[in-house]
Amino acid sequence: MSQFFPEQKIINVNEQVELLAFQCEDTVIQLASIAPGATFPLHQHQESQIGMIFNGSLEMDINGNKTIIQPLDHVYIAGSNIPHGSKNLLSQTILGFDVKRIIPTSLSTENQSQILRVLPNKTKNLGRSCRSVKGAWFEIIITEIPPKKNIPKKQSSLPIMGITLNSKLEVQIETEKQQVAYGNIYYTPAKTACEVSNLTDDTVSLLEIILEEL
Secondary structure (H helix, E strand, O other): OOOOOOOOEEEEEEOOEEEEEEEEOOEEEEEEEEOOOOEEEEEOOOOEEEEEEOOOOEEEEEOOEEEEEOOOOEEEEEOOOOOEEEEOOOOOOEEEEEEEEOOOOOOOOOOOEEEEEOEEOOOOOOOOOEEEEEOOOEEEEEEEEOOOOEEEEEEOOOOEEEEEOOOEEEEEEOOEEEEEEOOOEEEEOOOOEEEEEOOOOOOEEEEEEEEOOO
């Protein structure tokens, strides 16, 4: 089993909600599929959780506060042991992700719930369309990679998880290389070299989750 390209574990929450879970060291990332009209029941756990949807709109319930979140625009945060759940009010299946990680109580969002906005980021776009959002223990960057272009090899000081939102990307981490499409992820540990290439004729959206040091 590869550390850089972790295997998925299928979790059926109920007949209408399916998760593809990936373990990346101390963090779990899950790709969610929420059927039309489905409810993800209120629940809580020790880990703090963040999440986002990729299409449609979703009613999030965080500690009794309900908010409609929009795709690739809102990030929700549910702190440790904060009840949270969701409901798909639409007639289409909604896709999205969540990340769960145990966070020290010293961080401000540990026992709070928030909705953050994803905004244009001109400092990291390297000439490409780029948007980002930053929380106390994470940063999310969404980059549009044009056809036949790449993100040059880099070595981040922090761990990064990557999700391809459409088509596929070729990802090389150290000496391992794989084609990554939606339904799988890649994971780059801290201080590990990674290069991402778009070999297709499509513009590919890449979502990266950078994990801050705890």
